[in-house]
Every structure is written in C-alpha cells, then in structure tokens.
Amino acid sequence: MSGRHEELLAYLDKSGAELFTLLTRLTLRQDVAEELMQDLFIKLSRSSGPNHKAGTWDAYARKAAINLAFDWRRGRKHAPLQQLEQVPEPVSNDNSPLGGLIHSEELQETLDAIGRLKKASREALIRRYIQQESYEHIAEQMGTTSHRVRAICSRAVNHLRVALGSNHRQST
Amino acid sequence: MSEIDENQIHDRLKRLSQIEPAQDATSRAMQQVRDTLTKQQEEHPRVAASKPTALGMAERDKAIPKLRLRLPPGAIKLAAAAVVLIAAGFVAGRLSGPSPMDVEELRAELEASLKSSLEPTIRRSVLDEADRRWQSVFAAGCAQLKEELAQQVRRDLTQFAAQSLVASGTQTQQQLRELIQLIEAARIQDRRNVEAALEHIESQFGNGLMTLAARTNELQGPE
Numbered sequence: 001m002s003g004r005h006e007e008l009l010a011y012l013d014k015s016g017a018e019l020f021t022l023l024t025r026l027t028l029r030q031d032v033a034e035e036l037m038q039d040l041f042i043k044l045s046r047s048s049g050p051n052h053k054a055g056t057w058d059a060y061a062r063k064a065a066i067n068l069a070f071d072w073r074r075g076r077k078h079a080p081l082q083q084l085e086q087v088p089e090p091v092s093n094d095n096s097p098l099g100g101l102i103h104s105e106e107l108q109e110t111l112d113a114i115g116r117l118k119k120a121s122r123e124a125l126i127r128r129y130i131q132q133e134s135y136e137h138i139a140e141q142m143g144t145t146s147h148r149v150r151a152i153c154s155r156a157v158n159h160l161r162v163a164l165g166s167n168h169r170q171s172t
Numbered sequence: 173m174s175e176i177d178e179n180q181i182h183d184r185l186k187r188l189s190q191i192e193p194a195q196d197a198t199s200r201a202m203q204q205v206r207d208t209l210t211k212q213q214e215e216h217p218r219v220a221a222s223k224p225t226a227l228g229m230a231e232r233d234k235a236i237p238k239l240r241l242r243l244p245p246g247a248i249k250l251a252a253a254a255v256v257l258i259a260a261g262f263v264a265g266r267l268s269g270p271s272p273m274d275v276e277e278l279r280a281e282l283e284a285s286l287k288s289s290l291e292p293t294i295r296r297s298v299l300d301e302a303d304r305r306w307q308s309v310f311a312a313g314c315a316q317l318k319e320e321l322a323q324q325v326r327r328d329l330t331q332f333a334a335q336s337l338v339a340s341g342t343q344t345q346q347q348l349r350e351l352i353q354l355i356e357a358a359r360i361q362d363r364r365n366v367e368a369a370l371e372h373i374e375s376q377f378g379n380g381l382m383t384l385a386a387r388t389n390e391l392q393g394p395e
Contacts, residue, residue, distance in 0.1 A: 005213045009206065016202040024193040033193065034201040041205045045212065103187065110184045129185035157181055165176045 008045055011057055018131075019065050025130055026069035028107060036068045043068075059141035062131075066123055070115045113163040114156075121156040128153050 019040065023033035043064055044057075114122055124142065127133045128149070135146040135153075142149065193201075 005209065008209055012202060012205055012209070016205065017198050020198050020201045021191075021193055024197075025188050025191045028191070030193050030197045034197070034204060037201045038205050038208050041209060042212070045209060106184055107188055110181075110188065125185075129182070130189045132189055157178060160181050161176055161178060164181065 004045070007057070008041060011044075011061070012041060015058060015061065019061060022062065022065050022126075022131060023069055026066065026111060026126070027072060028104065028111070032072060036065070036072060040065050040068055062127065062141070063123055066126055067119075070122070073111065073115055109164065110160070113160050116163060117156055117159055121152050121159070124149050124152040125156040125160075129157075 016037070020033055020037050023036045023040075024030055027033050027036065040061065044061055047060075114125060117125065120142070124138055127138045127141075128135065135149045139146040139149045
C-alpha cells in the first residue's frame with residue numbers, strides 16, 4: 001500500500017466521523033451523506049493538491065465536503081421528484097411529526113440560503129456556526145486572520161437575515 | 173427589505189449544529205469508505221505505486237514547497253490582481269481609445285457632417301438672395317407704376333381742368349350775354365319809362381314850370 005493510501009486511511013480514522021457529521025448536517029440525509037463521504041475520499045485519493053501535512057489535508061477535505069454537499073443540494077433542485085415511498089425520513093431531533101416537518105423546512109431553507117453565499121463566507125459560516133470550530137482554527141485553515149474570519153461570519157449572517165427575511169415575507 | 177431576527181438565524185444554525193448522525197450510520201459510512209479505498213488500491217496498485225516515480229512526483233513534491241517558500245504569502249493573489257487590473261486597463265483602453273481610421277467611413281461621416289452643417293446655411297442664403305431680388309424688382313416696379321400713375325393723374329387733372337375751364341368760360345359768356353341782354357332790356361325799359369314820364373310831366377307842368385322859372389329869375393334879378 002502506498003503512503004498516500006495509508007495517510008488517507010489514517011485521516012479517515014481520525015476525521016471521518018466529523019466529516020460524515022458535517023455532510024449529514026448539510027444534506028439532512030444520512031444516505032446522501034454516505035454517498036458523498038465515498039465521493040469525498042475518492043476525490044481526496046485522486047487529488048494531488050494538498051501536501052501531506054495533516055492540517056492541509058483537513059482544510060482541503062472540509063472544503064471539498066462543503067462543496068460536495070452544496071453541489072448535491074443544487075443538483076437536487078433540478079432532479080425529478082422521487083416517489084413518495086422512496087423519500088427517506090429526514091434527520092430531525094424533534095419527535096413531533098409536525099414540529100419535525102417545520103424544523104426540517106426551516107433548516108432546508110437556511111441551508112439553501114447558505115448555499116447562495118460566496119464560497120469563503122459559506123465555509124467560514126459553516127465551520128463556525130454549524131461545526132462550532134474556533135475562529136483561530138478556521139483562520140489557520142483558511143489562511144487568514146481570526147479577525148477577518150469574524151468579519152466574514154458577521155457579513156454572512158447579515159446576508160442570511162436578508163435572504164431568509166425575504167423568503168419569510170413571501171411565505172407569509 | 174425585511175429581515176428576520178439574528179437570534180432566529182443563530183437558533184437555526186444551532187439546530188443544524190445539533191444534528192448528529194446515528195452511530196451505526198457513521199460506522200457504516202466509514203467502513204464503506206475504507207472498503208472503497210482498499211478496493212481502489214487493490215485494483216490499481218501498480219499505477220498508484222509507479223505513478224509518482226514515473227511522473228517524477230516525488231521530485232515535484234519536493235520542489236513545490238521550496239517554490240512556495242520563496243514566494244511571500246499573498247504574492248499569488250497580488251499577481252492575479254495585477255493581471256486582472258492590467259487586463260481591465262487594456263480592455264478599457266481599447267474600448268475608450270480611437271478606433272483605426274476608415275477612409276470610407278470618415279468620408280461618409282464628413283459628408284454627413286458637412287451636409288448637416290452647410291445645408292441650412294445655403295438654403296438660408298438662397299432664400300435671402302431671392303427675397304432681395306424680389307424686393308428690388310418689386311421696388312422698381314412700384315416706382316415705375318407710381319410714376320405712371322402720377323403722370324396719368326396729372327394728365328387727367330389737366331384735361332379735366334381744361335375742359336372745366338372751357339365749359340366754365342362758355343357758360344360764363346352765356347350768362348354774361350344773358351345778363352347783358354337783361355341789363356340792356358332793363359335800361360331800354362327805364363329809358364322808355366323816363367321818356368314817358370317826361371312827356372307826362374311836360375304835358376302836365378310845362379307852363380307852370382316856365383312861369384316858375386320866370387318868377388324865380390325875376391326874384392333873383394334885383395339882388
């Protein structure tokens with residue numbers, strides 16, 4: 001086995017669960033997250049971009065995971081509707097069916113709005129508010145300062161407020 | 173534009189952050205990935221093993237970090253920004269700069285420009301000249317007509333005056349003749365009346381007058 005393969009397996013053992021959680025949160029579907037997880041590691045195995053440093057692997061993998069998830073979300077809008085029995089149960093922490101439906105709709109709407117942000121804003125927002133990473137860690141992996149990451153996150157939240165506010169007004 | 177509360181945004185993001193996949197799903201996904209990677213490695217071991225050597229990737233992997241270490245951080249971004257700015261300046265210059273001269277187009281534009289600028293002037297000057305000529309011709313004709321009219325009026329007045337004088341003279345002579353005849357007739361009539369009166373007086377007072385004259389002479393004689 002090559003060194004790259006071993007590194008990938010080691011990275012899978014170390015960060016695979018986090019990446020799968022990230023994909024699940026961004027797709028709200030475990031089955032899709034499983035597929036995207038495979039796509040992600042195939043992409044990592046074929047890419048020659050990141051060097052062998054662990055931090056660079058991690059940053060590249062997380063960015064690729066976010067892009068894969070939102071590519072899937074965009075492609076899903078154009079895909080034909082599935083049969084009702086083929087639609088899996090969405091992920092939800094609420095036990096009430098109505099509450100789960102409402103929460104799922106809100107989360108889908110929020111994720112769609114996040115998908116319309118710029119890539120840097122989207123990545124910073126997701127890593128800060130969904131993955132709960134520290135500003136310093138995000139800044140280190142994005143190659144910028146924590147102060148700038150804070151500014152990016154603040155602007156991203158404002159954009160979300162505007163986008164979700166207009167959606168909210170249209171729905172009411 | 174309406175906005176929703178920032179707390180609602182954070183609440184939704186927090187709910188997203190609280191989503192956790194099932195443990196068995198996570199394990200299954202990781203196992204699938206591990207199997208896929210292993211299978212992929214088994215299917216292409218030679219390619220994966222020989223690729224870095226064949227392509228010299230090991231050498232390249234060593235070379236790239238050195239190259240990147242030489243460049244200051246952000247140099248690539250600065251270079252890309254400079255390229256974009258230069259390209260934008262070039263495009264702006266090409267768009268705003270003068271285009272290559274086209275003789276036909278220039279001639280057409282010049283012709284159109286001259287036509288548009290000279291045509292009103294020429295038209296105005298032609299109209300002015302025509303007006304001036306018409307006015308001079310009209311003025312000359314008017315003066316000649318006035319002169320002819322004055323001569324005609326003068327001639328008519330002279331002829332009328334002459335005719336009036338002739339008529340007046342004839343009538344005056346006629347009236348004078350008639351007046352003379354009337355006066356002559358009146359004088360003849362007066363003379364006849366005087367003659368008749370004298371004859372009457374002479375017949376009535378002839379002797380008495382003679383007597384009176386004699387007595388008057390007598391009275392005046394002694395003195």
